[in-house]
Amino acid sequence: MKKSVTVFILVFIIVTFAGAMYYLYSKNQEDPVVYQTEKPSVRTIVNKTVATGSIIPLEEVLIKPNISGVIEEIYVEGGDVLKANDLIAKIKVIPNLATLNQAKNAIQTAEIALNDEKRRYNRQKNLFDKGVISKEEMERAEVTFKQAEQSYNAAKQNYDIVKTGSTKGLGSSANTLIRSTVSGMVLEMPVEVGNQVIQSNNFNEGTTIAALADVNRMIFEGKVDESEVGKIKEGYPLEITVGAIENATFDAVLDYIAPKGKLENGAIQFEIKGTLHKADTTFIRAGLSANASIILSRADSVLSIKEALVQFDETTKKPFVEVKTGEKQFEKREIALGISDGLNVEVKEGLDENDEIKIWNKIKTM
Template sequence: MKKVIIFGGIGLLLIVVLLWFGKKNSASPISYDTEKAFKTSIVKKSTATGKVVPLEEVEIKPQISGIIDKIYLEEGALVKAGDLIATVRVVPNIQSLNAANGQVKNAQLAFDNAKVQFERNKKLFDKGVIARQAYENSELSYNNAKQSLYNAKSDLDIIKRGTTAGLGKTANTNIRATATGMVVEIPVKKGYQVIQSNNFNAGTTIARIADMTKMIFEGNVDESEVGKLIKGTNIDVAIGAIEEKKFPAVLNFIAPKGTDNGGAVQFKIKADVSLDDKYFIRAGYSANAEIVLDKRDSVLSIKESLLQFDRKTEKPFVEVLIGEQEFEKRKVKLGLSDGVNVEVLEGVGPEDEIKIWNKVDKQKSSNDDGEL
């Protein structure tokens, strides 16, 4: 009898243990949190990377080839049109110099001959031997020969020294500013050889002058967003070198043609930047422009992290709480998104509890870490 009681007690205990384990295993090991939809303003922005550059920048180039003899200004100096920047010492071309010397000698011979004829005809005219017409013709030849000799000597001086008597401030060896502004760059130094600007060569840049009071943003936007841009749109420009400050700007140019940049087609944009007198903006600062593409004010929204997508249709849905850790699948129609929040047009209301499917409740046991 005792054995029956003992075995019966053991069997009953075993049944109780099995029932307890079955109940425990049937319960869901994961407890999900929920969130409600909320109203907020959603702004979709595009960020264009680029730099801030002067609106007007002028390159100063020499009108004669030679060697930089002296530089009178430094980068950052303010100049007016006509101010002297540098001087060039001419290194004459041997072939041109030889030709100019030959022209001077020929002009000298012609002048000497014309002078002898003029003086002879003058004496004959004074004696009444020749007519006035012959005298005046010899005088004209003499004056022409004299002018030709002067011109030949001037050409020789220009080839030798880059200037000649009487040119004054217009001498080709004096490199002067052609615009008012700040000298932002002087890429040459004393002793550098420079080439004149001509039809076949752009010439060596002596200096760059820019108006630093007028700056623009130049950047690039992706082809997927360029169609949404409108000229005249207000944008914010954030300059990397100036923290916690955004400069207002107005979009004034969108390139009609894109360029291939690493497989992605991008379009250049420009915007006039409104400067702040408290900050000195240097040419070439890297900057980012935030452009508002679309905006919704006070609309019903949810976090994008709450969305799930059907594997077959790839359409979005959420899971809504209908009981104790019981959820039902609901398809949703979405609107504008800013990458964090998304507008909900249909599917859920402000009272619905939406499952946070990718976040596990803190009360879950440590044995279940990593499960979804």
């Protein structure tokens, strides 16, 4: 019995020893760890933030009628370039019956007053011819008669305006003729022939007949998050990219940052505006979506490395990299960093172009 136990123990020891030797042999056969390296490079680093928005005209003028009615004719369409006072549309007046009746009654009242003053004038003239009244009394009667005549003519003109929107003698000032008030391109014509329009007054904005703007004076209007608004200032340069225009970038200057933010989708957003500098003939349509890269800082032709190569000391929190000094040998070297664009970072001190930096956090391929 004791002999069997002894044999079992010896066999177990031999098997365990053989397994350990095989494990050590397998480990020795594995390839040694080889670290890859990268060298610093000279590049331009731009630190920027991006705002989303759209391209809109600096000034957009809405043309509204000063009389209510129905669109009878339209003379322009979107895309036409107009000068100030160019004809846009014509309105056919649909008179209000109550107002029309009042204007008609005003004519009759003024006619009665005119006939009365005419009889008085003729009577005074006869008396003046006979030498009964003075010249002063005659002149007073003449003035009163002419005033009554003027009131009668004014009542008739008012009746014509109420009925047709125009009257004899107004010419280009007729309310029914809608003209452009500024020079610019027609952005849109939101009305069509037959549409009813409402006049613009103190109580109503009125119906928009046309929208005009100078398309050579465009701005970017967008929004930035509250986390970014503290990093930007008025006067910062912008790089505008328009989604509908490929391979084109437009320069602009940030000239407005809203003093108050608005809550949108759970985040505070601040409105910004930037004036575009169009140095070429590219036509940018109003309302196109665009992105604005706000340049916070820039370093041209500086020594840089990838941010993934940078490590930080656990105690001092200072940045460092591991620089190759020999075959499989690296030394720790502290560096001074500059601006970063999120992928690459400027190296101010500690490295030169010939140094080889260990890629310490490279993801292994499975």
